Amino acid sequence: MTTPIRLSAEFLGTLFLLTGVVGSGIMGEELADGNAAIALLANTVATGAILAVLIVVIAPLSGAHFNPAVTVVFLLRGEISALMALAYIAVQVAGGVCGTWIAHAMFELDVFQVSEVSRSGAAQALAEIVATFGLVATILGCLRRKPEWVGPMVGLYISAAYWFTASTSFANPAVTVARSLTDTFSGIAPVDAPIFILAQILGAVLCWFLFLGLFRSESKLQ
Amino acid sequence: MTTPIRLSAEFLGTLFLLTGVVGSGIMGEELADGNAAIALLANTVATGAILAVLIVVIAPLSGAHFNPAVTVVFLLRGEISALMALAYIAVQVAGGVCGTWIAHAMFELDVFQVSEVSRSGAAQALAEIVATFGLVATILGCLRRKPEWVGPMVGLYISAAYWFTASTSFANPAVTVARSLTDTFSGIAPVDAPIFILAQILGAVLCWFLFLGLFRSESKLQ
């Protein structure tokens, strides 16, 4: 695939992902009558489903990273150049922010917002490490044996991780930046974003390192 | 497949789709005790599931459009004649209306109704553009690489889009007409239907145009 197609694909994919996450959070909270579990359940269904679809549709074009932490892992594996990785990360963030704004526009909210939802503390950072470790393990594990299942499996993984991690599993620096720009259900205060992003990169790199150690010989062959 | 089989398949498929959408909306609202999120969750599960099944079962017969916006895209791609496209659209609308009436009959409601649910404004139109753009992208994307996954992926896409678009993602002119004839959970006032339909066609054509631009050379080969 040519570079413009790859970057357009990453941009559009991350855009739709954020429209999905932020939009379903708004709708869930509006309808759930104060029951946060029902709102999160709706948010879970929408996020898991759209992730599976986006990865299946876009993976043949750009690899369907939609996630700087994932792009960093592929950079470490030598499967993407440093320059292309930077370009991927830039369009992921830009796409995510645009996706958030489209969600706002669709729900007749102010387009430009800043989140005030506090998500801080060591436990939240641990949750993001666990969440991103698991996400990268899902991707690398599927790529080894079932590459065509990456989409559905990532959708299922995130559906689970929304509930079992205390941070509801952002697991994605572009998503974190974009969600800092919405003061709705799925937001995160900008002041808390840097720790989330660090934890996500750490979890991703830890998982890459573990795979490298466990499968050193096989990795070389791949 | 012969023309009668193709048209019967489109008719029956759109009929069952609307019975599914309208029927589960009625049941969801009846049981959900006033919690609209729970009603929409039930509506989501039923719609996503029946869409996946109908497409898997009926795609070998007629392509399983069930949707004039999708038929228009295949017309633009030169994969269906103008005459057949018109016939498809006619039976889709007829099937959708019959499906709505069957849902009413099953739930002992007046068969003939007109919706009074207002769904208007620029934000709703934007939502329908986004929803139908994404639906067509899901279909065209899967057809390029994973044609046998169109059914499950469209089911997942609509499950997500019910929540992340402010209009709950009609994304289908035949569905819009048919839902204007039910004054229940899933209805839309007839006066609001034309804007929805325009937005849906616009979203579909935009997506077709994007695919054409991105994959000009490949499209010619297909």
Add this chain to the structure above:
Amino acid sequence: MTTPIRLSAEFLGTLFLLTGVVGSGIMGEELADGNAAIALLANTVATGAILAVLIVVIAPLSGAHFNPAVTVVFLLRGEISALMALAYIAVQVAGGVCGTWIAHAMFELDVFQVSEVSRSGAAQALAEIVATFGLVATILGCLRRKPEWVGPMVGLYISAAYWFTASTSFANPAVTVARSLTDTFSGIAPVDAPIFILAQILGAVLCWFLFLGLFRSESKLQ
């Protein structure tokens, strides 16, 4: 497969199906705090999931009918002898009844019960015709092109039909008999069972007839 294996498989499969349907109905109602939509949502998830699993696991042994209406269709198609069909139906009913009793035992209820849940009227009968028509169409449609998808697709179809048919889609005479023996969420008064069973057979035969008409030539080849 030998006859004992086939009949054991039908018995065990229908048993687990009813344990799933009745058990999840009891648990759903117990926990849902009076919200019938939440109880039915739990019942839906459990029924759809166990159906998919049972069909995938048991289809290689007996065809995984678990349903006299389905067995009648295969009899009409000449794919099972009349004698074997009778034996299938007998073990399906016996398995279903045992499954209901196991559910009662697990939840510390009286094992032997009779339902008092009234489900009567023409609309309910129409709902059962629609539900069983759709179920048989799902099965025959998948068998034509995607035989390995019958399990997941039937699970999805029933998940949808629980919500879009006014009767919550029994669609199965053995299930109807077995559910007349539980006075819990999923029960049906014995006096209402015969109409349900007639409607189910009618819906199944109608669907078989439609397939025969549409695909006469192809059917002969198969």
Add this chain to the structure above:
Amino acid sequence: MTTPIRLSAEFLGTLFLLTGVVGSGIMGEELADGNAAIALLANTVATGAILAVLIVVIAPLSGAHFNPAVTVVFLLRGEISALMALAYIAVQVAGGVCGTWIAHAMFELDVFQVSEVSRSGAAQALAEIVATFGLVATILGCLRRKPEWVGPMVGLYISAAYWFTASTSFANPAVTVARSLTDTFSGIAPVDAPIFILAQILGAVLCWFLFLGLFRSESKLQ
């Protein structure tokens, strides 16, 4: 695969499984506003999804047992040595306990807890026999014909069994031990654990025995 890889895989898999089960139980209960059905629904989605992912990703490394009852069945089938089976069981229990502790840490709870949730009586034991019988039947049935579907099918089976068994389907001795160390939604008082474990082993062995009887000749060939 080498022994260290196999044991690491069983350890990590069971760890993530318990983080998923316990973590989503905590989150579900926190958010569900006292409605236990909604909490269990969230717990169900998370557990079913993470199980499917873990089995798909880890099966090529260790077989993805995560469950001493399953390991015992493979020991009886002569597919794992007694020594390796013991090692598997040890790392499964250790992984499960660590996974529970990680869930506690993420949710800022005391890491070391003991459950006070009573789950006792003959009906609960019967439920665990049924649950584990069905789980092993799902695994062995899929392995015979659709080995690549074990992950999704086990995920679906447990999603159903959470609702149709009165014990919410622990079906796993390592999970039972690990859940005795959390005083949250998914806990079980240690005094009730031994009966659960016995019932699980019994259900698993019964299922193995049934398969042996039904498929004696075929089993020898495999």
